[in-house]
Structures are given as C-alpha cells and as structure tokens.
Amino acid sequence: MQPIQLFDPPSSTYTYVLVDPLTREALLIDPVDEQLERDLQLLQTQGLRLLWTVETHAHADHITSAGLLAEHTGAQTAVPADCGIHNAAVQLQDGDTLRFGGETLQALHTPGHTRGSMSYLWRDHVFTGDTLLINGCGRTDFQSGSAADLYHSLTQILFQLPASTTVWPGHDYHGRSHSSIGAEKTHNARVAGKTQEEFIATMDALHLPKPKRIDEAVPANLNSGLRHDAESQTGTAVRAAEGYAGDISNTLAHAWWQAGEAVLVDVRTDAEREWVGFVPGAVPAAWKQWPGMAMNPDFDEAVKAAAGNKKVLLLCRSGVRSIAAAKRATELGLEAYNILEGFEGDADSNAQRGNKGGWRLAGLPWRQG
Numbered sequence: 001m002q003p004i005q006l007f008d009p010p011s012s013t014y015t016y017v018l019v020d021p022l023t024r025e026a027l028l029i030d031p032v033d034e035q036l037e038r039d040l041q042l043l044q045t046q047g048l049r050l051l052w053t054v055e056t057h058a059h060a061d062h063i064t065s066a067g068l069l070a071e072h073t074g075a076q077t078a079v080p081a082d083c084g085i086h087n088a089a090v091q092l093q094d095g096d097t098l099r100f101g102g103e104t105l106q107a108l109h110t111p112g113h114t115r116g117s118m119s120y121l122w123r124d125h126v127f128t129g130d131t132l133l134i135n136g137c138g139r140t141d142f143q144s145g146s147a148a149d150l151y152h153s154l155t156q157i158l159f160q161l162p163a164s165t166t167v168w169p170g171h172d173y174h175g176r177s178h179s180s181i182g183a184e185k186t187h188n189a190r191v192a193g194k195t196q197e198e199f200i201a202t203m204d205a206l207h208l209p210k211p212k213r214i215d216e217a218v219p220a221n222l223n224s225g226l227r228h229d230a231e232s233q234t235g236t237a238v239r240a241a242e243g244y245a246g247d248i249s250n251t252l253a254h255a256w257w258q259a260g261e262a263v264l265v266d267v268r269t270d271a272e273r274e275w276v277g278f279v280p281g282a283v284p285a286a287w288k289q290w291p292g293m294a295m296n297p298d299f300d301e302a303v304k305a306a307a308g309n310k311k312v313l314l315l316c317r318s319g320v321r322s323i324a325a326a327k328r329a330t331e332l333g334l335e336a337y338n339i340l341e342g343f344e345g346d347a348d349s350n351a352q353r354g355n356k357g358g359w360r361l362a363g364l365p366w367r368q369g
Contacts, residue, residue, distance in 0.1 A: 006039070014030065015030050016127055016168060019046075020101025021101075022101055025048070025100040027050075028050060028054065029053075029056065029120065030055060030056055030059070032063070033062070033064060033065040040072055050074075052100060053078070054079070055077075055078075055080065057129055057130065058085060058221045059218075061171075063217050064225040066079075067317075071316060074268065074271050077090070078092055078098055079224075087318070088224060089344075092118060094107060095108075103122065108158075109153075112151070113145055113150060114143040115145075117130065117138075119131055125165065125166045128169055130169075132158050134174075134184070135179075137191060139203070139206060141206070147203040150199075155191065158184075163182030166178055224318075226318050244329070244330045245330065245336055245337050248337050249340055250340070250345075250362050253339045254365075256311060261311055263307055263308075263311070264281070265283045265285050265302075267285055267287035267299070267315065268317055279365060279366050280367055285306075287314075287316070287324060287325040304334070311337060312329050312334045312335065314338055316342045316343070318341060318358065319338060319341045320342070321342075341358045342359065343359045343360055345360075
C-alpha cells in the first residue's frame with residue numbers, strides 16, 4: 001500500500017495522504033496553505049473522510065493549512081509536543097499512535113532540524129519531514145536546531161529501521177520522490193560513514209541563507225496556519241469588510257447571548273463537539289464548506305428557526321469557518337456575527353483582540369463532549 005504524494009512547487013514541499021481502503025478514513029501529513037483547494041478536492045473526489053492532519057515540525061518555508069483543513073473537514077490536528085503549536089488538538093510524544101480506520105501511524109521523535117521534529121512510521125514507510133532528505137538532511141542552525149541531536153536521530157533512530165523501509169521526505173529539490181533507509185544509510189552525503197564530530201563539522205560549514213518566509217511562516221505555523229486579520233476589542237463589534245454584520249470577541253458574544261439579544265450557533269460537526277467540547281444551550285448547525293458542495297439546507301433551516309428576530313452569533317473551531325457561515329446567515333436576511341478565535345483559539349495569538357483565547361480558554365461556559 002502506497003501513500004498519495006502531493007507536491008507544492010514554490011516550497012518544494014511534499015504532502016502525504018494516507019488512506020484506509022476499507023473505511024476510506026484518511027490522515028494527511030504536512031499540508032500547505034496554498035494547496036488547500038487541491039487537497040480538499042482530492043478528499044472529495046476520492047470519497048475520503050479526513051480524521052487527522054499531522055505536522056512533522058513547525059515549518060519555516062511555507063505556511064501549513066492544518067487549521068483550515070480542520071475547519072473544512074472536522075479533522076483533528078496533531079503536532080509534535082515540543083514544537084510550540086499550542087492550539088493543536090493532540091500533542092504527540094515519542095511512540096504515540098494515531099488511528100484511521102484499521103491503520104496506525106506511529107510518532108518517532110527525531111529532533112535536530114528543530115527541537116520538536118518528528119518522523120512517522122506507517123507499515124513499511126517512514127515520513128521524515130526535514131530530518132532525513134534524499135542524499136541530505138535538514139539544516140540545524142535555527143529553531144533550536146542541533147547537529148548532535150540530528151546525528152543521533154539519523155543514526156540511532158531512523159537508520160535502525162529495516163533497510164527496506166521506504167523514506168518519504170518532506171522536501172526534494174531535484175525531482176526525486178522517495179528513497180530507502182538502506183540507500184540513505186549507505187550513500188547519504190551528509191551522514192553516511194561519518195562520525196558525530198565529522199557530521200557536526202559538515203553542518204557547521206553549510207552557511208545557508210535565511211529561509212525567505214521564516215518571519216512569516218513560523219508565527220503562522222505556531223497557530224496551525226490560522227491568521228486573523230480582523231481586530232476586536234472587548235465590548236465592541238468590528239465591522240466586517242463585506243458579507244456579514246461584523247467580528248466580535250467571545251466575551252461580547254457571551255454578554256449578548258446571556259442578555260437574550262442573540263442566539264449562539266455552533267457550526268462545528270457533531271464529531272468535533274464530541275472530541276473537544278460544546279457550549280450548553282448553543283444551537284448545533286454544522287457548516288460544510290467543501291469545493292463544489294451545495295449549500296447545506298440543514299444549516300439554513302436550523303439557523304432561521306433559532307434566530308427569530310435576534311442577532312446570530314456564529315462559533316466554529318477557530319473563527320474561520322464561522323465567517324463563511326455568517327455570510328450565509330446574512331444572505332438569509334439575518335444579522336450575523338463571527339466570533340473571533342472560535343471555540344479553541346490560542347491565547348498568545350489573540351490577546352490583543354480582546355479575547356483571552358478561544359471560548360474554552362476564556363473561561364466561558366462549556367462542557368466536555
């Protein structure tokens with residue numbers, strides 16, 4: 001069984017889709033934001049249910065679409081625990097496993113390129129991110145990189161796998177798609193046959209230029225690729241550019257809801273509410289936003305029935321999907337607002353917007369699903 005390998009030319013990034021053939025449940029490794037439509041279309045045309053998005057590390061050369069994929073599909077996000085991506089649903093430790101259908105993906109902590117870098121083992125395949133490349137390896141001169149740690153990860157973890165294990169790298173700049181542990185152990189120009197001291201000297205002598213997008217990519221990737229341009233203040237609604245009434249902080253949304261001025265509509269899926277938690281009293285009305293998918297009539301009916309003459313406050317996972325839902329509610333003739341940062345959010349990324357994190361982090365009422 002082979003993974004589906006996808007490629008982003010600007011960053012030379014490989015994205016991988018793993019599928020359980022019986023259930024059609026899927027897992028996706030290292031998605032790229034500029035390829036979101038491509039990936040959603042693949043899921044739709046192949047009839048796949050995405051359960052997980054997985055990162056090998058916090059990337060410096062592209063922005064992940066993990067958060068957006070979670071918004072569109074209801075998937076859970078999983079990241080290496082030491083990468084600082086605090087808004088992910090699961091923080092993976094060495095040896096942890098993720099299940100999709102009857103398949104299992106195992107996390108292997110392989111630090112060195114970054115402190116939190118992980119590789120992932122599936123059947124006789126290993127997805128190595130930037131830890132092990134074809135005839136090379138990731139750099140170690142930023143993001144808590146360590147040549148000594150990388151040498152250990154390569155020689156004592158990855159090279160201990162069976163020689164026939166297929167290596168699927170995070171990047172390749174020469175048109176190569178995959179290799180094997182045996183080939184890399186024997187021929188990799190950076191590490192094969194070298195002592196740790198020789199490897200460290202090789203890495204120290206690289207003097208590579210700074211990644212072009214590092215200043216933009218790393219902060220975005222620490223928030224699963226989700227970027228919010230609107231700003232809000234507690235007690236104030238910010239007028240949206242177009243299509244709906246405005247963006248509001250979760251504290252203002254809660255105040256309006258408790259005062260009876262508005263209805264709170266949770267547009268996440270039933271599965272998300274079960275996995276992560278829910279707001280008691282909120283109206284459940286899943287918003288599905290896949291390429292080419294028709295409007296969700298259940299959403300229309302549920303929102304119109306709940307709203308009456310009140311304002312409608314839309315809550316999703318992080319404040320992205322709820323924008324589309326707010327626009328749709330506006331088309332239905334309702335006064336609709338998007339709740340910034342959604343249910344989960346990230347306290348560090350949105351304190352300046354009047355939120356203390358997503359709804360859950362802000363201490364507003366919720367229950368475990």
